Structure formats: C-alpha cells, structure tokens
Amino acid sequence: xxxxxIQAPPEIFYNDEEARKYTSSSRIIDIQAKLSExxxxxxxxxxxxxxxxxxxxxxxxxxxxxxxxxxxxQWIGLDISESMLNVALEREVEGDLMLGDMGQGLGIRPGxxxxxxxxSAVQWLxxxxxxxxxxxxxxxxxxxxxxxxxxxxxxxxxxxxxESLAQRELILGFAMRAGFAGGVVVDYPHSTxxxxxxxxxxxxxPSLSTATPKAxxxxxxxxxxxxxxxxxxxxxxxxxxxHRPRKKQRITKKGKGREWVLKKKEQLRKKGNAVPADTxxxxxxxxxxx
Amino acid sequence: xxxxxxxxxxxxxxxxxxxxxLLIEAEKVLEKxxxxxxxxxxxxxxxxxxxxxVGAAKAxxxxxxxxxxDSAMLDSDDFLRHLHxxxxxxxxxxGALVCPETGRRFPVNKGIPNMLxxxxxx
Numbered sequence: 001x002x003x004x005x006i007q008a009p010p011e012i013f014y015n016d017e018e019a020r021k022y023t024s025s026s027r028i029i030d031i032q033a034k035l036s037e038x039x040x041x042x043x044x045x046x047x048x049x050x051x052x053x054x055x056x057x058x059x060x061x062x063x064x065x066x067x068x069x070x071x072x073x074q075w076i077g078l079d080i081s082e083s084m085l086n087v088a089l090e091r092e093v094e095g096d097l098m099l100g101d102m103g104q105g106l107g108i109r110p111g112x113x114x115x116x117x118x119x120s121a122v123q124w125l126x127x128x129x130x131x132x133x134x135x136x137x138x139x140x141x142x143x144x145x146x147x148x149x150x151x152x153x154x155x156x157x158x159x160x161x162x163e164s165l166a167q168r169e170l171i172l173g174f175a176m177r178a179g180f181a182g183g184v185v186v187d188y189p190h191s192t193x194x195x196x197x198x199x200x201x202x203x204x205x206p207s208l209s210t211a212t213p214k215a216x217x218x219x220x221x222x223x224x225x226x227x228x229x230x231x232x233x234x235x236x237x238x239x240x241x242x243h244r245p246r247k248k249q250r251i252t253k254k255g256k257g258r259e260w261v262l263k264k265k266e267q268l269r270k271k272g273n274a275v276p277a278d279t280x281x282x283x284x285x286x287x288x289x290x
Numbered sequence: 291x292x293x294x295x296x297x298x299x300x301x302x303x304x305x306x307x308x309x310x311x312l313l314i315e316a317e318k319v320l321e322k323x324x325x326x327x328x329x330x331x332x333x334x335x336x337x338x339x340x341x342x343x344v345g346a347a348k349a350x351x352x353x354x355x356x357x358x359x360d361s362a363m364l365d366s367d368d369f370l371r372h373l374h375x376x377x378x379x380x381x382x383x384x385g386a387l388v389c390p391e392t393g394r395r396f397p398v399n400k401g402i403p404n405m406l407x408x409x410x411x412x
Contacts, residue, residue, distance in 0.1 A: 051330040053294070053337075074330065074378075076295050085402055096295040100405040104412050107302030107405055109310055112337045132409045141412075145302075151337075 003163070009129035014060070014081035023061040023087050032119060035196065036064035039117040039157040040071060042185065042200050042213055052114035055149070057102050057158075058121025060084040062093035068117070069094040076113075078102060103138030105145035113149050116156040122199070123160050126167050139171065143178035150203040156180070158199040168197070175201050188217035191271050258283040291401050293346045294377045297338055299403070301389035301396075303411045309389055311342035312396070314349035318384035320401075328370050331377070335364055338377075347376045 004013050014022070022028055045052055051072045056065050059077025061084050068075045075095035079085055085097050100107065103125050125142060126135050146156060162168035172184065180201035188194040200212050261283035268275045301309025344355050354372045356363075363369045387396040387403055394411075397404050 049329070050333050051327060053298075053334065074294065076298065080406070086400075089400055089402070096291050097402045098291075098295070098299075098405055099402050101407070104407050105302050107300055107309075108298050109300050109339070112298050130409075132412075149298075 003161070005124055005127055005163070009127070010058075010124050011080045011082070014084050016083045016086075019061060019081065019083040019087045022084070023063065023091070029063055032063040033067055035119050035159050036067040036117060038187070038196070038216075039064070039119060039159055039198065040067060042157045042198055043115045043117065043155050044213065045073075045115060053112070055106075055108070055113050055116040056095065057106075057116060057118035057146075058124070059088065059095070059097065060121075062088035062091055062095065062097070064117065064119045065093050065095045066091075076108075078106070102142045103133070105141040106149055107145070108149035110148045111151050113154065114151055115154050116146060116150065118156075118158040120159055120161055122158045122171060123162055123167065126163070126170060135170075136174070139174040140178070143174050143180065147178045147180060147203060152204050154203050155182075156199075156201045156203070158201075160197055160199055162197065172199065175199065179203070183212045185212055185215045187215050189215070190267065191217070193271075291382045291398060291403055292378055293343060293350070293380055293382075294334070296346050296382070296387070297343050297377075299387070299405070301391065301394070302405065303389060303392055303394060303407060306389065306391045308391055311339065311345060311390065312387040313390060314346055314382060315386040315388060315395075316350045316382055318382075319350045320381040320383045321379050322381055324374070324378040326371070326374050331370055331373055332364050334377070335359075335361060335373075343376065347380070350380055350382060352376055352380060 004010075007013055043054075049072075051074055054068055054073050054075045056062075056068065056075050056077040059065050059075075059079050060081070062077060065075050065077050065088075076098060077085075077088070077093070077095050078098045078100045079088075080099070080101050082099060085099060088097055102121070122142075125138050127133070128135055150156060160168070160171065162171065168184065175182070180203065182199070182201040185198045185200050187196045187198070194217070262278060265275050265278065265282075296312065296314065299310075299312055301312060303309065340359050344357060347353070347355050352375070355376055356369075359369070381401055382398055383401050385398045387398060388394070389396070
C-alpha cells in the first residue's frame with residue numbers, strides 16, 4: 001500500500017469509513033499505543049505524579065490521547081479530520097478535542113502547555129494539498145506557534161514517517177529555525193519494519209538537559225559514527241547509514257568479497273530474516289569454466 | 291470543550307493582535323464528573339488567565355468563582371473545588387466562540403470547536 005500522505009489530503013483521506021477502519025484494527029491500536037508510550041517516555045516529564053497539560057497534535061480518534069489519560073495527564077487534541085474526531089467522541093476520550101489545521105498555526109496562548117506529542121502526523125505538513133498551501137509557510141507557522149505555546153524547557157516529541165532524507169531535513173530545519181533545540185531519535189535503526197523516528201524538540205536554548213535521549217535497539221558499531229556526540233550543528237541528528245549513497249562504497253574489480261557477504265548476512269539476521277548458515281561455500285568463487 | 295481549553299485558546303486569524311479571550315455563546319452546557327486532583331490545579335493556576343476564566347464561567351452560567359484570585363487561595367479546599375468544577379467539569383457542548391477583535395464565529399458542535407480558518411484568514 002502506498003503511503004496515505006500521497007493518496008489524499010488528511011481531511012479527505014480519513015473519511016468516516018477510513019476513520020472507523022483505523023480505530024477498529026487492533027493492530028493499529030497496538031502500534032499507536034506503543035508509539036505514544038514511547039513518545040511520552042521521550043517527553044521526560046518530571047516524575048512527581050502531578051498531571052500536566054499536554055497537547056496531542058493530529059490526535060485522530062484519540063488512540064494516543066488514551067495513553068496520556070492512562071498516565072493521568074490532561075490533554076487537548078487537535079485534528080483536521082472531522083470523522084476521526086467523531087470516532088474519538090464515540091470512544092469517550094477524556095481529553096478535549098479541537099478541529100483545526102496545524103499548518104495554520106495552533107492558536108494557543110503563549111507558554112501554557114507542558115509538552116506536546118504527535119504520532120505520525122507532522123509529515124502531512126510537507127504536502128501541498130490545496131493551491132493555497134505552501135509547505136514551507138505551513139511548517140513555519142506550525143513550529144512558530146508551537147514554540148510560543150510551550151512553556152520554557154518543555155519538550156515536544158513527534159513520531160514521523162519522513163518520505164526521504166530531504167523531507168526529514170526540511171522538518172527539522174524549520175523546527176530549529178523556530179528556536180527549538182534537539183534532534184532525531186531513531187529506534188531500531190537497522191530494521192525496516194520496527195524502525196521508528198522521533199523528533200525530540202526542546203523549547204529554549206541548547207543545554208545539557210536538552211541532549212537528545214538515547215534510541216532503542218541501536219548497535220554501537222553501526223551508529224556510533226553518525227552519533228558521535230561531538231560538536232557542530234548536527235551533533236544530535238542520527239542519520240542512519242541506510243540513506244548513504246551506496247555507489248560510493250568501494251566497488252573494486254575483485255567484487256565484494258566474503259567478508260562483505262558475511263557482514264550483510266549478519267545484518268539480515270539482526271533484522272530477523274531467515275538467512276542460510278555461513279559455510280565454507282559462502283561467497284566462494286566459481287571455477288573458471290563458468 | 292472544557293473551560294480549561296477555552297482558557298488556552300486564542301484567535302489565530304492573520305492580523306489579529308489580541309485574540310484572547312474568545313467570547314462564549316453558550317447554547318448547551320454539560321457537566322461531566324472528573325476526579326478531583328488538587329496538585330494539577332495548583333500546577334495549572336499560574337498559567338490560567340483568571341479574568342478570562344471568570345468571564346467564561348459566567349457565560350456558561352457558573353458564578354461561584356471570585357472576581358480576583360491569588361495563589362494564597364489555593365490552600366482553601368472550597369476554592370479548589372470551585373476551580374475544579376469550573377475548569378474541568380463544565381463542558382461547552384453546543385454554541386460558538388467569537389473572536390473579540392474581528393467578531394468571527396468559531397462554531398462548537400458536539401463539544402468540538404471548529405477552529406479551521408478560511409484561506410484568506412491565514
């Protein structure tokens with residue numbers, strides 16, 4: 001299935017039927033709950049048992065909000081699809097719902113929100129669904145208004161499915177321009193299925209406390225080079241090696257060799273694929289008569 | 291929509307400098323019980339615009355809140371109960387929010403305010 005973003009605008013794609021499908025699939029409910037739990041964890045709210053006022057951007061049918069309620073927080077949900085909000089009403093979610101477009105800015109008073117989460121929503125901003133839409137302006141309006149409404153030191157965690165490296169850089173670039181500090185946390189960077197990206201943004205200037213949290217399921221060897229906690233602007237941005245241009249990796253006349261094959265097989269094993277065992281025949285050269 | 295949310299919302303129309311507080315036109319108001327949590331109220335209190343909250347509470351027909359409040363009153367259980375009721379238990383179910391500067395109406399249906407702007411308002 002192709003991504004929903006390229007099929008139709010959100011308020012049209014998530015019609016009554018799609019909204020119901022979305023919320024009756026136990027698989028989606030499970031995934032959403034896991035994503036929002038991880039997002040809440042990344043928010044790292046002070047652990048003092050006091051409920052906070054959180055914002056759920058693109059709350060949809062309130063699946064992510066339910067996780068917030070379970071943890072005792074009050075939340076305000078924003079979504080552009082009326083059908084999704086109707087499903088949320090039926091499910092009697094505890095938070096308040098609002099019909100709105102995040103690309104138009106949030107319309108919330110400055111400095112009042114203790115944290116914001118958004119599950120699989122921000123990438124929609126990169127689409128121009130109407131002739132009046134200009135993704136750059138919409139991203140700017142969104143991050144600008146979000147920065148204003150968050151309390152100082154508050155965090156915003158967005159789980160995103162960027163289409164490409166360029167799209168991720170675009171989103172991150174506008175977040176930085178709005179004044180946010182932070183970067184991308186990639187959970188399970190080696191797996192295509194389990195790989196999840198979170199934008200972790202902190203309101204306020206960069207400091208020790210705003211350091212990006214550690215990702216899950218990350219291998220020291222393969223990600224350490226990208227995440228070398230050195231200095232420079234991109235210090236917290238973990239760009240996984242799978243987006244590197246492949247061609248530039250050494251291609252010699254000798255071929256890739258046994259070591260390369262073994263490495264690849266090991267990578268596939270880590271992902272959980274069924275891979276034949278390594279034997280003496282692995283990557284052995286054929287005889288000359290072929 | 292609870293008054294807590296109303297207290298945070300402001301009009302987002304292009305060119306509006308003072309879009310807060312939105313005026314409430316109430317047609318139907320509901321009360322839904324919510325667990326009382328004094329910690330949340332104490333934490334929220336500094337962020338609440340009191341004048342707007344009193345105005346909003348009056349607009350939905352709740353007049354128990356004092357006209358002025360300071361943080362010393364947070365020790366009084368009575369005050370906290372009233373605040374809790376106003377902030378979390380009163381729901382604006384049907385009606386509208388009106389931008390104080392332009393008079394633009396944002397309709398509220400089934401408790402959901404429609405804050406979508408027209409293209410010329412962005």
